[in-house]
Amino acid sequence: MRRLPDASPRGRAITVDLEGESIPAIEGEPVACSLIAADEQMLARSVKYHRPRSPYCFAAACSHCLMRVDGQPNVYTCRTPAREGMRLERQNAYPSAKVDVFETIDWFFPKGLDHHEMFAGVPVAEQVMAKVARQLAGLGLLPKEAAPTPPPARTLRTRVAVVGGGAAGLAAARVLTERGVPFLLFERDGHLGGRLAHGAPEAGAPEVPEATAFPKGSVYTRAPVLGLYDDEGGRYLAVGVWEPEGPRLLKVYAERFLLAPGGHPPMLPFENNDLPGVYSGRAASLLLRRYDVAPEVAALVGWGPELHALANLMQERGVKVAVVVDLKGAPPSGAHPAAVQGSEPKAHGLRGVGAFSYTAQGGGRKKVSCDAVLVSVPVSPSFELARQGGAKVTFDAGRGLFVVEADADGRTQATDVYAAGDLTGGGTAKEAGAAGRRVAEALVGGLS
C-alpha cells in the first residue's frame, strides 16, 4: 500500500509516534490509513498464535487494527483520526511486534493448539500452563489513570429514528424530510453515504446528499448505535456520539425505528487469508476513494457486482490489477480484462502478501505477484439491532447469508422496527435507495 502520486491534499502533514519512530501522517484521517500509507502495514499480532495482522475491514468490525493509542488499550485505529504527536503502540507482542518471540507458538503448533485439552490433568504442567496462558492472554494494559467523566447522557425524543447513513438510510431521511416527519439519523462513520461515498462506484447509484439537505440537527455522524433497549419510558436507541469535547451517550426514544445499518464485510475462507495485505473490498475502495491510498499491484477475489466495480476503480486510478478471480461464475460483460472464473484462492508471503494463486477454470494453478489481495463479496447483513428489537432473522440459503425477515415495505415481526437496504439481503446501491424510500413511505403512512 502507498499514497498515490496523484493524491489530492487532504489535510495538514503531521507526524505520529509509532513505538518511538516518527511516522508521517495526515491530520484527521484514520491513523491506520496513515500508517499503511507509510508502509507500516502490520499493526497488531493475533491473540492466540501471534500472527501478524494488518487492518482488514476498516469498518470497526475486525480486530486487526487494535492498538494502544495514547495509553488507551484496544483502540480501533481505523476509526481514530490522526493527531500530531499521537503515540501508537502495537499490542500482544514481545519484545516487539516486528520481532515477536511468541510467534513461535504458531510454528510449534502447525495444526493448532487445543487449549481445552492441552495438559488437562497433567500434574504441574497443567498449573504452569494456566499461569503462562494468563500472562499471554489479554490484549491491552489497564490504563493508569482514572478517566475524565463525560458529560451527562442526553435524552431525545423523535418520531422516527433512522440507523445508518448509507444509500437506504439517506433515501429514507429524504422522504421523512419532504413529509415534514421529525426524525434523527445516526451514522457510525465520520461521513455520510456508506458505500455511495466509499464503495466501488456503481452505475446508476444516487448522489450522496449534503447534511444540509436535512433539517438542522437531525443527522449525527460518528455516532455508533449501541443497542435497541427498552425501559419504563418505552423503546429507545442507546447511541455513543463523538462531540468535539469527547463522547456523549444519547437515549433516543422513537415511535418507529428504521434500521438500515448495512452489512459487515465478510472474510472468505482460504489459505493465508489473514496475511497482512489481505483487505476487504470495501476497505480497499474506502482507502482509495477517500484517502488516495492503494496497492501497487492487486489481486481481487470474490463475487458479485462490487468485485468487478472494484477492479475497474483500481484500474482507473492506476493500480495494476493482476487478476480478478470470480468464484461464482464467468465474469460479466464489462468486467476487467484480467477477470477470470476460478476457485481455491490462496495468498502467499511470509510477513505480508507477495503473491496470489488460484485454480483456473478447467484446472491448473495460476500464480500472480501482487502486494495486496482484495476480498470482495456481498456484505453480511448487520442484523444485530433488528434482532434485539424483536425482528426475525433467518438464513437465506440461496445467498448464504442471515437476513432480517421483512416484507417489501420493510415491516418486520416487531411492529415498530422497519428494515431497509443490505439488512434484508443486499442488492445494488440503487436498489437500497429505492428500498429506503419505499420503507419510509410505508412507515410514514402508519404514523398517526
Next chain:
Amino acid sequence: MPFTPRPPLYPTELRLLATAPVDESQPPVGGVPQEVDAFPAALRPEAPLPAKAKVVIIGGGIMGLALAYNLAREGETDVVVLERGYLCAGASGRNGGGVRMQWGTPALVELAKRSIDLMKGFAGELGINVWLRQGGYLFLAKTKAVAQRLDRNVALHNKFGVPTRIVSPDEARDIVPGLTMKDCLAASYNPEDGVIFPWPFLWGYAQGCKKKGVRVETYTDVTGFETSNGQVRKVKTTRGDIACDTVVLAAGAWSPEVAKLVGVQLPNEPHRHEILSTEPLKPFLQPLVSVLDTGLYFSQSMRGEIVGGMGDPKEPAGLNMGSTLRFVSRFARALMEQLPQVGHVKVLRQWAGCYDVTPDNNPILGRTPGLDNLLQMSGFVGHGFMMAPAVAERMAKWMASGQSDELFTRFNLRRFAEGTLEREDMIIG
C-alpha cells in the same frame, strides 16, 4: 441456530455507560432480546428417545449433568438427561464463574470446600481444562451490619479449615492495587476462593456421561408427567414418553414451571441477574471482589476480560433474560467507584441469566412429599455452579446406596411447610 446478538454493538467505555440515567425507585422493565424460549424445532434430534430409563434427569445444566456423571461413576448408567436448549443455554452457561468457600452457614461452607477440591481434579478426570484460578475472593462491607457478618463468618470458616481472614483497607489495597475502598468499613479475604470458566464443566460432564453410556438429549422439552400411586411413572417430552423409576428435577430457574406440570408447588422464583464482560486486558486483578451490601462483583477471567454483575433490589420475579442499559449504568458506576482507572475500559457484551431463588436462599434437595420418586435438585440462588460437583457427588451416593444423608433432610422441600428455615445471607450478584 438460535443466536443472540449482545449489546453493546460497539465497544463502549464504562465511563460513558455510567452516564445513563437510572431511576432507582422504579423496578427494571423489559430488556433485549426479549424471548427466552427461542429454540427452533428444527434443532430437535431425530433419533428416538429410549422408551424407559431408570433415572430421568430434567435439566442439562451443571446440576443435571454432574449428577448424571456421578450416577454413572456409582455404576448407574441407565440415565437420560433432558435439556430443553443447548448445553450452556441456561444459568450454567451465563454465570460469572466465581467459586468460593466464604458462606454463612456450615452446610454451604462444607459443600463449597469439597466442590473446589473436586474442581482441582476435574481436568485430570474428564480431560478438559476448566481454568480454575485461585486468586481469592475479597468481600467488602459498607455497613456495620455487613462488617459484623464478615467477622462472624471468619470464625465459622476457620472452623472448617477455610483460611478466611479480615483484612484492613490498606491490606485490601495491597491485594487489589488501585482499589479505593470508598465507603468500605471492612473486608474479608480467602485466598483459596477463585474463578473458573463455566462452559468446559458442562462439556466435560456431558462427554463423560456419553462415554459411560448416559444419554444427554438436547432440544427436548418436558411437556408433562404420568403418575399413579404417589409415583411418577413416565416423563412426557416433545420427543416421546420415557417410563422411569426415578425422576430428578434439576431445571434451575425453570424448576417451578416443570414441577407445576406434575402438580407440585415449589417456592422458588426466577430472578433475572445481569452480567457483562469487557475487552481483554493483561492480568491486573487477582481476586474476585464483591461489595456484599450492593451485590456488586467483578473479577478478571483467564482471557483477561473484566467479568462482573450486580443485583438489582428492584428486579421483579420472572423468567427474563433480556439485557438493560440500566444494569450497565449501575454496574459501571459501582465498579468505577471502587476501581476508577477502569473508566476507559470498553464493555464488549452484556447478557443475563436467571437465579433460582428460594425463600431462605438455600437449595431444595431430596424427595418430594407425596411423590416419592421425584427428587428435587434446584433452588441454588446463583451459586449452583460452584456447589454442583459436591452436591452431585453426595446425591449420587445417596441415590445409589440408599443410605441416609442429612443433606437431603436438611434441604428438603418439607422445611418450607414446617417453617424451620436457616437463611443464607452471603448472596451476591
